Amino acid sequence: MAIQNFVDYVKICCRSGKGGEGSTHMMRNKITSKGGPDGGDGGRGGHIIAVGSSQKWTLLHLKYSKHVIAGHGGRGSGNHKHGADGIDKIIEVPLGSIIKDAETGEVVCEITEEGQTTIVAKGGLGGRGNDHFKSPTNQSPEYAQPGQDGLEEWKIIELRLLGDVGLVGFPNAGKSTLLSVVSAAKPEIADYPFTTIRPNLGMVAYRDDRSFVMADIPGIIEGAADGKGLGVRFLRHIERNPVLLFMVPADADDIVAEYRTLLNELEKYNPEMLAKQRILAVSKSDLLDDELEEEMRAELKKEAPNLDPFFFSSAAHKNIDKLKDLIMSAIEDANPDTGLSKGHFAPLPPPLVK
Ligand SMILES: Nc1nc2c(ncn2[C@@H]2O[C@H](COP(=O)(O)OP(=O)(O)O)[C@@H](O)[C@H]2O)c(=O)[nH]1
Ligand SMILES: [Mg+2]
Numbered sequence: 001m002a003i004q005n006f007v008d009y010v011k012i013c014c015r016s017g018k019g020g021e022g023s024t025h026m027m028r029n030k031i032t033s034k035g036g037p038d039g040g041d042g043g044r045g046g047h048i049i050a051v052g053s054s055q056k057w058t059l060l061h062l063k064y065s066k067h068v069i070a071g072h073g074g075r076g077s078g079n080h081k082h083g084a085d086g087i088d089k090i091i092e093v094p095l096g097s098i099i100k101d102a103e104t105g106e107v108v109c110e111i112t113e114e115g116q117t118t119i120v121a122k123g124g125l126g127g128r129g130n131d132h133f134k135s136p137t138n139q140s141p142e143y144a145q146p147g148q149d150g151l152e153e154w155k156i157i158e159l160r161l162l163g164d165v166g167l168v169g170f171p172n173a174g175k176s177t178l179l180s181v182v183s184a185a186k187p188e189i190a191d192y193p194f195t196t197i198r199p200n201l202g203m204v205a206y207r208d209d210r211s212f213v214m215a216d217i218p219g220i221i222e223g224a225a226d227g228k229g230l231g232v233r234f235l236r237h238i239e240r241n242p243v244l245l246f247m248v249p250a251d252a253d254d255i256v257a258e259y260r261t262l263l264n265e266l267e268k269y270n271p272e273m274l275a276k277q278r279i280l281a282v283s284k285s286d287l288l289d290d291e292l293e294e295e296m297r298a299e300l301k302k303e304a305p306n307l308d309p310f311f312f313s314s315a316a317h318k319n320i321d322k323l324k325d326l327i328m329s330a331i332e333d334a335n336p337d338t339g340l341s342k343g344h345f346a347p348l349p350p351p352l353v354k
Contacts, residue, residue: 007058007059007060007062007063007159008058008059008158008159008160008236008237009059009156009157009158009159010059010062010063010156010157011066011102011154011155011156011157012062012065012066012067012068012091012154012155012157013066013067013068013152013153013154013155014048014068014120014121014151014152014153014154014155015048015067015068015069015070015121015150015151015152016045016046016047016048016070016121016122016123016124016150016151016152017044017045017046017047017070017071017072017073017086017087017123017124017150018045018072018073018086018123018124018147018148018149018150019042019043019044019045019072019073019086019123019124019125019126019127019147019148019149019150020041020042020043020044020045020072020073020074020075020076020083020084020086020126020127020147021042021075021076021083021126021127021144021145021146021147022039022040022041022042022075022076022126022127022128022129022130022132022144022145022146022147023039023040023041023042023075023076023077023078023081023083023129023130023144024037024039024129024130024141024142024143024144025037025038025039025040025076025077025078025079025129025130026038026039026078026130026140027078027079028078036131036134036139036140037129037130037131037133037134037140037141038078038079038080038129038130038131039076039077039078039080039129039130039131039144040076040077040078040079040080040081040082040083040129040131041076041082041083041126041127041128041129041132042073042074042075042076042082042083042126042127042128042129042145042147043073043074043075043076043082043083043084043085043086043126044073044085044086044123044124044125044126045070045071045072045073045085045086045123045124045125045126045147045148045150046070046071046072046073046085046086046087046088046089046123046150047070047088047089047119047120047121047122047123048068048070048088048089048091048119048120048121049088049089049090049091049117049118049119049120050090050091050092050093050097050099050109050111050117050118050120050157051090051091051092051093051111051115051116051117052092052093052094052095052097052111052112052113052114052115052116052117053092053093053094053095053114054094054095054114055092056092056093056094057094058094058159059093059094059097059157059159061092062091062093062157068089068091069089070086070087070088070089070121070123070150071086071087071088071089072086072147072150073085073086073123073124073126073147074086075147076126076127076129076144080129080131082126083126085123085126086123088123091120093111093157093159094159095111095112095113095114095162096111096112096159096160096161096162097110097111097157097158097159097160098110098111098157098158098159098160099111099118099120099155099156099157100155100156100157100158101153101154101155101156102153102154102155102156103153103154108120108155112162120155121150121151121152121153121155122151123150124147124148124149124150124151125147125148126147126148127144127145127146127147127148128144128145129144129145130142130143130144132145158236160236160237160239160240161199161201161215161237162213162240163201163212163213163214163215163237163238163241164212164213164214164241164242164243164327164331165212165213165214165215165241165242165243165244165245165327165330165331166214166215166217166237166238166241166243166244166245167179167214167215167216167217167238167244167245167247168217168220168238168244168245168246168247168262168266169219169220169246169247169248169249169262169283170219170220170221170248170258170262171218171219171221172219172249173219173247173248173249173283174247174249174283174284174314175216175217175219175247176188176189176200176216177189177314177315178214178216178247178283178314179200179202179214179216180202180314181314181317181320182202182204182214182320182324183202183203183204183205183214184202184203185200185201185202185203185216187200187202187216199215199216199217199218199234199237200215200216201213201214201215201216202214202216204324204327206324206328210328212327212328212331214327215237215238215241217234217235217237217238218234220235220262220265220266235266235269235270235273238273239270239273241276242276242277242330242331242334243276243277243278243279243327243330243331243334244266244273244276244277244278244279245279245281245327246259246262246263246278246279246280246281247281247282247283248262248280248281248282248283248309249282249283249284249287250282250283250284250285250287250288250293250296250311251284251287255282255296255300255309256300256303256304256307259280259307276334277330277331277333277334279310279326279327279330280307280308280309280310281309281310281311281312281323282296282309282310282311282312283312283313283314284313284314284315285311285312285313285316285318285319286313286315286316286318287313288311293311297309297311310322310323310326
């Protein structure tokens, strides 16, 4: 999938249908020349309805349809005939979509399940026909209600991938490599920053037929939370992951400082991110021999006694199983009631086509 096709944010104008007007018809036929009112009600205007679909992976299909418009309700007619309801407009959204009001930022709904439906903009009510307005003093009202106007509202749809553990690190930390080693996902990997230009999810098989979902997002760069670079756009994808795995490569100049910068960026983006379970891991530990690793541990301990970073190497497959244990127990700690992840398992995106 090309980058520009991975659309995870759209702003659309939802216009629901106007209700049909009620009829002011009076009954007339061969034997009744001056019958009473028999005008039917107008039909309701069409709704704009969002439906969750596991067949959609992005919001691309909504990117070029800025205006989403539902049909108007039909007018009522004689003989108490109800007007037809306006045609609803259905928009399919991927699981993990969040719909917000563009003006207030208020969350309208969050779609996480296949077939889940929500009315995003309600159609106007149909007007009532003259029959409803009969009274002892006015037996043949020539009045009927007009239909209620539809709504015109801007909505934002955001896609957040759902996973259990999110990888956080600068570009080149080895995030995508780790995902490719522990899951069947095939993320882009290369020795230059910003290889990963869209998020990747991988299902990681664990012991006893259990599994968790790992989310690899493009690397965070300093200033990401202020909107610099690619980083911030993707932070929302790990906003709901209960566990974050921070990765700093063994050849970093200053591991503790890098970790603090990452924390800082996350906090600037959303302070709640720091309430999650965190693991700090030093990746690419194959670059260190045992002696050097010990030295580094001792130094880190001196500098930040509480950090206790975990060393692993995807390339040498060193400590990978232990890392999985660590992640799984963090997921369990995050969701103590069930012992299982509360993160919904989002469908995996289709394989990359380059
Ligand atoms: N020596 C070593 N290199 C690694 C390891 N993991 C990843 N790399 C290399 O580091 C570079 C960046 O890796 P990548 O997974 O794309 O990093 P990302 O930007 O964090 O996703 C690539 O050249 C990888 O081959 C590792 O465990 N050891
Ligand atoms: Mg990557």
